[in-house]
């Protein structure tokens with residue numbers, strides 16, 4: 001309902017959209033503001049319908065959003081069109097776009113980021129991927145998801161955050177590539193699916209000379225592994241709790257057994273990546289500066305072969321990411337914010 005209300009509200013507006021006014025409509029004031037549960041196990045069409053509405057119920061209770069609720073129509077236009085065009089049905093691109101906006105609606109983004117996503121989420125288009133590495137990606141993806149330690153890492157994080165045992169099915173997760181104009185958006189978690197940005201994956205790899213094919217493949221594998229581990233953690237956490245609309249900080253807050261001395265800041269995907277690499281590594285910066293690619297690739301290969309190896313950050317000589325990521329199921333580190 002709230003999505004259809006928004007379509008009408010936008011159409012009656014002139015230059016600016018005030019979400020403050022929008023949330024003052026009777027439709028909202030007659031209902032308690034709360035985060036809706038979206039059953040993960042539901043039928044896709046009904047889940048997507050709920051996602052479309054939950055974007056607005058989430059925004060309404062998101063204090064990072066409501067403190068700056070005024071947007072120009074032209075910035076919101078593409079967002080409005082997506083909501084309008086998905087009134088009755090949706091295609092695969094629109095599905096990905098709505099899912100991304102759901103994550104955004106729960107995030108601690110600032111106004112620039114909200115604006116960027118409202119404006120540019122419509123540029124997300126599913127694509128076949130990077131021809132050069134499609135076989136590698138397929139093989140690596142199954143090896144990762146079948147790997148006992150990967151599964152263990154994710155199950156541990158689910159337990160740590162929610163207090164519940166994970167019952168997510170690793171073998172039902174698929175991956176899909178997309179392209180988009182959102183610079184810095186590496187990927188996000190869907191329903192039994194993870195979305196991976198070809199633009200971001202290809203960054204730095206594309207700059208390597210073709211004579212260095214094996215180096216290219218090695219760098220590809222490292223970036224791909226970190227991203228898959230990160231996003232699959234969100235998938236398993238959400239499916240284990242049978243709610244597509246959860247966010248890890250909230251779940252942690254409600255988990256009475258969670259270690260409260262930890263920082264209030266927690267991101268499930270990052271916890272997993274840290275368990276594998278002992279840090280969040282900026283692979284692009286590492287490639288830029290030069291790092292011990294041979295060591296990292298050897299480590300990954302041994303790890304995938306179930307050897308007991310520990311990642312040694314000193315030997316790897318990598319650049320550790322210092323960016324503070326947003327609290328949501330999107331791996332987004334704005335290198336530069338581009339609005340198209």
Ligand SMILES: [Zn+2]
Pocket residue numbers: 230234267268269270328329330331
């Ligand atoms: Zn994440």
